[in-house]
Amino acid sequence: LALLTFVVFQLSPVFSRRSSVAAALLLLCTVVSILGNSYFANAPAKGNFPSEFMERVPAGHFEEVLKDTELSAFRDLEGEGAFYRYSGRNLLWNAAILDGISSTQSMFSLSDAEVGNYLQSVGIPEQAAYAYFGVDDRMIASALAGVKYFTLAYDNDFEKQYVPYGFEDMGLRGSTTRQGQETAMKNPYHLYANPYALPFGYTYGSWIPEQTFRKLSLTMRQEAMLYGAVVDPDGQKILQKSGIREQPALETAGENVSLHQKEIPFQMTTSDGIQVEKENGQQVFKVKQAGESLTFTFDGLAQTETYLVVDALSVDGVGKTFWPTITSYGMIPAAEKDAKEEGRAPDAAAKETAASRVTDANKKLDKQLVYIQPRGQNFSDWHNFAVNMGYDEAPRGAITFTFDQAGTWRVKDFAVVCMTPQSLREQVPRLLQTQLKQVDLHKNPISFATGKITGEIASPGEQILTFNLPYAEGWKLKIDGKKTDLFHVNVMFMGALLQEGAHQIELTYMTPGLYPGMLISIFALVLMILCRCLRMRTGAKDQRCAKNSGTF
Numbered sequence: 001l002a003l004l005t006f007v008v009f010q011l012s013p014v015f016s017r018r019s020s021v022a023a024a025l026l027l028l029c030t031v032v033s034i035l036g037n038s039y040f041a042n043a044p045a046k047g048n049f050p051s052e053f054m055e056r057v058p059a060g061h062f063e064e065v066l067k068d069t070e071l072s073a074f075r076d077l078e079g080e081g082a083f084y085r086y087s088g089r090n091l092l093w094n095a096a097i098l099d100g101i102s103s104t105q106s107m108f109s110l111s112d113a114e115v116g117n118y119l120q121s122v123g124i125p126e127q128a129a130y131a132y133f134g135v136d137d138r139m140i141a142s143a144l145a146g147v148k149y150f151t152l153a154y155d156n157d158f159e160k161q162y163v164p165y166g167f168e169d170m171g172l173r174g175s176t177t178r179q180g181q182e183t184a185m186k187n188p189y190h191l192y193a194n195p196y197a198l199p200f201g202y203t204y205g206s207w208i209p210e211q212t213f214r215k216l217s218l219t220m221r222q223e224a225m226l227y228g229a230v231v232d233p234d235g236q237k238i239l240q241k242s243g244i245r246e247q248p249a250l251e252t253a254g255e256n257v258s259l260h261q262k263e264i265p266f267q268m269t270t271s272d273g274i275q276v277e278k279e280n281g282q283q284v285f286k287v288k289q290a291g292e293s294l295t296f297t298f299d300g301l302a303q304t305e306t307y308l309v310v311d312a313l314s315v316d317g318v319g320k321t322f323w324p325t326i327t328s329y330g331m332i333p334a335a336e337k338d339a340k341e342e343g344r345a346p347d348a349a350a351k352e353t354a355a356s357r358v359t360d361a362n363k364k365l366d367k368q369l370v371y372i373q374p375r376g377q378n379f380s381d382w383h384n385f386a387v388n389m390g391y392d393e394a395p396r397g398a399i400t401f402t403f404d405q406a407g408t409w410r411v412k413d414f415a416v417v418c419m420t421p422q423s424l425r426e427q428v429p430r431l432l433q434t435q436l437k438q439v440d441l442h443k444n445p446i447s448f449a450t451g452k453i454t455g456e457i458a459s460p461g462e463q464i465l466t467f468n469l470p471y472a473e474g475w476k477l478k479i480d481g482k483k484t485d486l487f488h489v490n491v492m493f494m495g496a497l498l499q500e501g502a503h504q505i506e507l508t509y510m511t512p513g514l515y516p517g518m519l520i521s522i523f524a525l526v527l528m529i530l531c532r533c534l535r536m537r538t539g540a541k542d543q544r545c546a547k548n549s550g551t552f
Contacts (some may be wrong), residue, residue, distance in 0.1 A: 001156040073173040073189040088151035100448025118492035123218035123386035139165040152190040186396035201436025203463040204229035226427035235487030261419035264280040266298035300395035302417040309415035317407025320376035327366040328389035331397030357398040465498040
């Protein structure tokens with residue numbers, strides 16, 4: 001058919017006096033070609049392509065599956081229309097869409113770029129800018145994102161290590177089923193609730209310029225957002241005219257007394273199949289085969305989150321996507337003490353310590369870091385990561401970085417950071433002192449979409465009203481019916497200057513360019529009709545002229 005279409009196209013000059021014949025033949029060939037391809041690809045007796053998307057299950061099974069997602073653990077705990085987010089382990093992609101509940105995970109090719117920018121700014125390791133599960137189980141990031149619930153699909157001690165600090169145990173919950181005279185839970189989830197979750201609207205009394213924020217380390221950045229709203233240049237121009245002060249307590253390097261975290265010195269050892277070199281200020285690891293690893297031993301701090309920071313990662317290898325595994329282990333102080341007392345060489349002592357700590361019995365938790373090369377389809381240009389290895393009452397003593405593929409791996413630097421929850425406990429109550437009340441999301445009852453959000457707030461003075469909603473150009477804000485400028489807050493979210501007093505808040509959304517696009521389309525349609533009418537009129541006039549000229 002393709003060959004026939006080509007032949008008809010080449011012979012179209014033959015039909016120059018009857019162009020309609022050539023057009024009809026081309027149309028016929030095109031239609032037959034489409035129908036033929038569809039038949040051979042989709043017909044049950046041929047390609048049967050649709051069968052690849054069919055799951056042969058009893059009627060109603062799909063509905064039962066949807067009822068048994070992680071949402072079954074908490075969907076009945078909140079009133080209809082309430083705002084909150086959830087996160088957890090082993091989440092089902094986009095499950096929240098069917099219930100209109102917000103979550104930290106999404107897979108959508110047109111995802112808001114602001115979310116990816118935020119994840120990158122604080123080093124949260126995720127798959128891609130359009131596919132992400134959560135906020136790395138972090139206590140501060142969970143609070144800032146309004147994560148109220150955290151679910152575990154598997155109820156065991158290993159999984160419980162991933163629950164962020166402060167989340168309260170609410171036991172097993174899930175959908176129920178009848179078993180004779182008794183009611184039993186079907187596929188229960190272990191549910192945890194976060195008392196530090198920030199609401200849809202809350203306020204800051206100080207701000208941090210975005211350029212100052214960018215100078216901080218990855219782990220300092222997320223903690224800084226508890227002390228002041230990180231504001232973009234447009235917002236800075238607005239706030240500089242107000243009485244709201246710029247946060248002065250943040251430093252850009254070294255140990256910061258205002259932030260409750262500490263960089264921990266470590267010793268790094270390598271497995272036998274790794275060759276280490278220095279090149280242009282970077283550490284180069286030439287990995288011979290998958291499974292080789294780096295081991296970082298250190299004296300961690302109790303009652304902290306422990307992070308492994310990876311600065312400027314890049315990989316030259318056969319693959320396009322790399323999934324190194326990062327595993328944390330507890331401390332065994334006695335083993336290290338014995339090694340020192342025996343007077344061994346530092347390298348030998350470090351290897352002895354690593355061997356004693358890196359055992360299955362001492363293992364805590366593991367995570368995977370995703371690195372995608374520039375030639376990869378999902379390349380997001382992410383090179384800096386701060387991987388949260390969990391909160392623990394006891395100190396961590398070792399972290400391993402296991403390479404999943406051979407190749408040349410480059411890293412500018414590694415760091416181990418321990419962060420206490422003191423900032424979370426102190427600052428969140430301050431942020432909650434003034435918050436948006438009577439929030440109405442105005443959700444569509446069918447699609448759960450919304451283009452309007454309203455609420456009330458009473459402010460004791462000038463403050464920065466922050467909305468727990470990703471920034472988008474289409475959102476417009478009115479305070480007491482008066483249009484108010486929105487600006488970026490904390491990289492991803494929206495904020496505005498709020499004056500003293502009680503206020504009515506209204507957010508409305510309109511797709512940018514929708515009205516101009518409609519006007520252009522209408523204008524183009526009218527212009528096309530006018531041109532067509534003019535052409536028809538000119539053609540009729542030409543025919544009359546031709547007839548008149550034929551009389552001579």
